[in-house]
Amino acid sequence: MNELVIDARNLCKKYGSLVAVDDLSFQVGAGEVLGFLGPNGAGKSTTMKMLTGFLAPTSGTALVNGHDIVSDSLAARRAIGYLPEGAPSYGEMTVRRFLEFVARARGFSGKNALRAAGSAIERLNLDRVPEQTIETLSKGFKRRVGLAQAIIHDPSILILDEPTDGLDPNQKHEVRHLIRDMSSEKIIVISTHLLEEVHAVCNRAMIISDGRLLVDDTPAGLIARSRYHDAVTLVVAQPERVASVLSELPQARKVELREGELTVFPAKGCKLFEVISDAIRENNWNVSELRLEAGRLDEVFRQVTQGEAA
């Protein structure tokens, strides 16, 4: 059985009358890369700020490596590496000085602090810029500096608030690659509103909206909730005629024609792809495109967070 590393118990955070996080309980164990998904303002950041000891919960608490975040905040913080949203850092400092500062604050002294900073620089491929001031770096490099300070003490838990937000596709790819690299030895909690991110790095996803936990599943499980899951989409010459034939199939629950694309939804437990390719061959249809839908995450996301089907 997995040892629990984060155990959140009925976390609540209120700002006046606004409830940011509402009775949130969840557990994260070793080997998990958990993605917090949710619209902006859903309470993802607030939850992370409570776990990392920045904000005190209004009620409820969480145990991090067995340390209570309210009564034993410092011990809990020691176990965590945290990248706050936007990767804030002291812009006037050089990368090396900044990392040495964090290392000393994390309890390294003297030569050990220098060594810790050096190895973080190496791990995040910052060797080209250690003597540059952080404000002169590109966004991608700044993010890497933020990740470097988060892993400097080799924490067992990494909490990353929107680690790829605002980066270009190459930088996103790079940061995800770095996160995947670290995921073998740490438990990682990331928040994002990018759905593809969940696919790219997580093995578990939680959808949060209005401070409440709505879904807790694997990315595959999440996508299987989509009504497009296992549907077949095709582009054919005479879509209306083809649609009427396909809708007769016992395996098809429904056929939809949208913008020239024909999507066939399977009846419960049925596989459609082979049946349809057989039908194409038999009827000699002129098909220019044929694909099996995995499911659409954005549709699941909207459905869950707004209660509306796409």
Added chain:
Amino acid sequence: MTGSFFSAVFNVTRRELAGYFSTPVAWVFIVIFLVMSGVFTFYIGAFYERGIADLQPFFQFHPWLYLFLVPAIGMRLWAEERRSGTVELLLTLPITTWQAVLGKFLAAWIFIGLALDLTFPVWLTVNYLGDPDNGVILAGYIGSWLMAGGFLAIASCMSALTRNQVVAFILSVVVCFGFLLSGLPMVMNLFTGWAPQMLLDAIANFSFLVHFADISKGVIDFRDLVYFGLVMMLWLAATTLLLEMKKAD
């Protein structure tokens, strides 16, 4: 445990101090401080014309100099951290808010002390021209630095109140002004007639001017030291409290 308490404080202090000198803030402050204290001493204070070998004309304007210059240093202490979001980084490190408040305060205070030390040519001048009581001068320097600490602790607290540095500056000047003048008739008149004598004495005792004047005459009274120490501790404790309360916005 005390060792690690202070090593965390000094780590913050060290970072902060290095930060001052990697931006123009430090140099601008030092230059303005030196020029202004020179102008005050030699022109307005009539240093030469008095013909007395002491630094009274130098020290007597420090309260007024600090009134604007110390809030200028203090305004960024927390407002800047909040604006740039680094406060979240700093306060999720395994250090307490109190350690961070103390560390940042110390850095600014040491920095002001440094600027104060750089006025040593004035001291050289007066020793060249005459035979001053250097004990009194040393007391003046200590008193001046303590008063700067009091101003700075107030500025630190105002800076924790807002993420806007201009607001922090103005609030600091106003509160510092109140503390500076609280012993003078123009403030006391507001209270005499209705407030009990005990309160009047207390308000009169709040004045930075009164305590600074005592010390700069060369009398380092234990009560004056306690006064400035308490002022600093209380305002820094208030800073800590405010930060804890206002972290969320």
